[in-house]
Amino acid sequence: MAEILAGLPLAAFLVGPDARIIEANDAARQLFGVGIMGRHYGFALRQPEVLAAIALAIERREATTARHVVPGPSFESIHRVTVSPVGVGALCLFQDISDQEQAGAMRRDFVANVSHELRTPLTSLLGFIETLQGAAKDDPVARARFLAIMAAEAGRMNRLVRDLLQLSRVEAQERQRPQTPHDLARLILGAVQSLRPMAEAASVALVLEGLERPVMLLADPDQITQVVTNLVENAVKYGGSGKVVTVRLTRETGPRGPLVRLDVVDQGEGIDPQHLPRLAERFYRVDGHRSREKGGTGLGLAIVKHIAHRHRGRLMIDSEPGRGSVFSVILPI
Ligand SMILES: Nc1ncnc2c1ncn2[C@@H]1O[C@H](COP(=O)(O)OP(=O)(O)OP(=O)(O)O)[C@@H](O)[C@H]1O
Numbered sequence: 001m002a003e004i005l006a007g008l009p010l011a012a013f014l015v016g017p018d019a020r021i022i023e024a025n026d027a028a029r030q031l032f033g034v035g036i037m038g039r040h041y042g043f044a045l046r047q048p049e050v051l052a053a054i055a056l057a058i059e060r061r062e063a064t065t066a067r068h069v070v071p072g073p074s075f076e077s078i079h080r081v082t083v084s085p086v087g088v089g090a091l092c093l094f095q096d097i098s099d100q101e102q103a104g105a106m107r108r109d110f111v112a113n114v115s116h117e118l119r120t121p122l123t124s125l126l127g128f129i130e131t132l133q134g135a136a137k138d139d140p141v142a143r144a145r146f147l148a149i150m151a152a153e154a155g156r157m158n159r160l161v162r163d164l165l166q167l168s169r170v171e172a173q174e175r176q177r178p179q180t181p182h183d184l185a186r187l188i189l190g191a192v193q194s195l196r197p198m199a200e201a202a203s204v205a206l207v208l209e210g211l212e213r214p215v216m217l218l219a220d221p222d223q224i225t226q227v228v229t230n231l232v233e234n235a236v237k238y239g240g241s242g243k244v245v246t247v248r249l250t251r252e253t254g255p256r257g258p259l260v261r262l263d264v265v266d267q268g269e270g271i272d273p274q275h276l277p278r279l280a281e282r283f284y285r286v287d288g289h290r291s292r293e294k295g296g297t298g299l300g301l302a303i304v305k306h307i308a309h310r311h312r313g314r315l316m317i318d319s320e321p322g323r324g325s326v327f328s329v330i331l332p333i
């Protein structure tokens with residue numbers, strides 16, 4: 001029996017007729033502590049649902065399943081427990097379903113978020129359509145104003161759908177590293193060039209550093225352009241008008257070899273440290289109202305993060321309230 005339990009890819013133990021644990025594999029000892037052998041099963045497990053399932057197997061020879069939840073420091077681990085009568089005792093198998101449950105919860109959150117993000121502009125569109133069909137039917141001034149708002153709301157929905165599609169595309173490709181070498185400096189210059197009008201409109205000066213020399217690396221040119229666009233757009237949007245945004249490329253030697261580091265530096269109001277760990281999550285915004293007002297979907301940094309991962313790199317954020325932020329993408333060469 002010990003050999004069979006050791007061969008199972010699950011935490012498993014066997015309860016004998018006297019309600020003591022008579023055999024347990026390594027996974028079960030890790031889960032419940034090495035001291036469980038020979039102890040009453042109620043010593044290892046305190047959850048009524050699981051205790052009842054074991055009692056049922058021993059007393060009535062019935063097999064059941066139960067849920068077992070172990071709270072942890074940062075997340076709880078959840079097991080599906082299968083209890084079957086074996087001989088005169090009970091066999092208990094613990095299958096870790098934490099990842100599944102977490103993925104399910106994330107999917108539900110995601111759908112809820114997307115629905116919410118789409119519903120807001122949609123509600124506003126429907127309201128204006130109704131007004132244009134009724135009260136404002138023959139009012140050309142109101143019509144022009146409402147149509148402008150409607151165009152902005154429809155534009156936001158359009159951007160949201162575009163960003164969502166892009167995010168899912170990047171995620172789907174995340175394991176395929178780009179195959180062709182490109183000059184990162186030239187890609188960044190090209191992207192910044194097309195952002196100049198937007199920066200000028202916001203009275204922001206764009207300063208470039210370290211882009212004179214080519215830096216060749218395996219890259220997806222469209223995605224690199226997207227990274228620069230999203231970061232510079234943010235720096236201009238949240239950096240404040242009349243300020244400077246610096247785009248800087250530096251080479252470094254990291255512990256695992258040569259790296260290139262793209263910094264986008266702004267002089268804006270910065271970000272409270274409490275927000276930093278979550279900033280690159282989808283739909284996370286420091287000030288949702290303000291971001292939406294500026295037409296943001298809250299997906300920009302999530303896209304940057306996934307593109308960085310696809311290039312085997314990472315996104316780092318350094319910010320101090322009152323002094324501005326530095327968003328860095330670090331890529332191995
Ligand atoms: N340079 C910055 N300075 C201050 N806050 C920033 C900066 N960049 C991003 N943020 C904060 O991080 C949030 C998430 O940024 P992200 O780019 O993902 O979304 P967004 O800009 O709101 O929308 P979009 O999808 O249009 O980019 C922003 O809403 C903003 O609160």
Ligand SMILES: [Mg+2]
Pocket residue numbers: 230233234296300301
């Ligand atoms: Mg953004």
